């Protein structure tokens with residue numbers, strides 16, 4: 001009687017099978033079902049178990065002999081199942097899916113399908129069981145990653161906003177207004193831009209302003225400092241490497257900086273520092289708009305707007321043979337020259353005020369600059385350009401013990417060379433009167449610092465004491 005419930009029996013019942021081969025095919029089917037990754041559970045039309053395959057047994061922990069021949073209802077009573085998809089199918093005559101949780105902790109998706117006879121009666125219910133434990137774990141992990149991703153997305157948005165504010169562009173000089181006009185005209189195009197100018201003039205600020213005003217503004221802005229990439233690492237840093245390109249921890253592969261800038265803007269900063277061999281590698285990528293990772297075979301299409309910046313005179317470098325002429329022309333589509341601060345002194349008060357507000361709010365201070373302090377800042381020639389001005393204002397805000405920062409206080413921050421710069425008449429930036437006053441003021445200050453009394457200072461400078469007192473008044477120098 002036992003044999004009634006074997007697959008051989010099911011095979012024998014099948015109308016499609018030839019009676020001679022029934023047993024063999026039934027046996028083969030049984031073996032095939034036992035090889036399957038999914039669990040298979042078969043009941044007859046009343047809910048009596050006919051067959052369970054090996055996968056089902058190992059997933060559920062239910063042994064074949066404990067199930068075959070028994071009614072599903074009895075198995076529920078014995079605690080093997082909480083509910084039965086097969087019984088639901090018999091009841092509804094429709095496919096049913098439920099999640100089965102077994103005592104071994106496994107969570108499985110059971111999908112039961114009815115098999116009808118020619119009279120429309122259910123002759124079998126075939127249930128397919130798939131282990132969902134791993135899938136559910138993966139789903140949970142995916143949900144966690146999704147949440148994390150959302151968090152990063154918002155953080156990135158905030159950071160981008162911060163960075164944008166950090167790189168606000170300030171200046172109302174004629175040359176800066178011309179730069180704004182160029183930015184307006186070219187930002188929305190994908191034209192390559194070459195930004196030239198001394199160190200600290202704001203080349204990066206201009207590059208970011210172009211990105212901010214471009215159609216790529218929501219894409220990445222990646223800055224590559226060409227001077228800081230060693231030649232031997234140029235390709236792997238810029239183009240990335242394919243998995244297996246190197247042995248060891250980095251074996252997984254990594255996108256290069258160019259790939260990271262896809263759909264955004266790539267700032268090639270200090271491009272003048274690139275070696276000739278790196279220049280030709282870069283040129284090839286820029287011309288083909290494709291990168292191939294180191295060790296990779298498939299070129300990857302890239303959609304990147306290129307901005308290059310340098311404080312070198314690239315044309316001269318081309319003449320000297322240290323910069324490739326073809327790369328120079330490839331980059332020099334829209335050149336933007338940012339003049340040094342000493343050539344656009346009108347920007348100094350505006351920039352100083354901007355940085356003062358910036359650091360007052362950062363350090364919770366309320367410092368102001370005296371009128372003469374502004375004048376002094378305007379006189380100075382700023383060899384380090386805007387960066388130097390910005391750093392000085394930060395120092396002043398942090399260190400000045402008074403609410404009003406005076407020219408006197410500021411001059412203490414200029415070193416010997418800077419004072420020489422200040423008095424650099426050769427540049428023709430000061431009128432003779434301005435230069436004389438500045439030197440006079442500085443000399444008196446230095447003498448007072450050294451000799452302490454106006455009498456001694458006067459003697460050292462070869463003038464009368466009343467003259468010193470009068471000049472101190474004129475220049476606003478405090479006498480102790």
Ligand SMILES: Nc1ncnc2c1ncn2[C@@H]1O[C@H](COP(=O)(O)OP(=O)(O)OP(=O)(O)O)[C@@H](O)[C@H]1O
Nearest residue numbers: 168169170198199200201202203204205311386387
């Ligand atoms: N027009 C400007 N408005 C506001 N801040 C500016 C301006 N120009 C420069 N800065 C500030 O001065 C500093 C130096 O600017 P930036 O880094 O853009 O100079 P750079 O020309 O790229 O210098 P380097 O050649 O040394 O890389 C930055 O902190 C920047 O925010």
Ligand SMILES: [Mg+2]
Nearest residue numbers: 203204269309
């Ligand atoms: Mg820079």
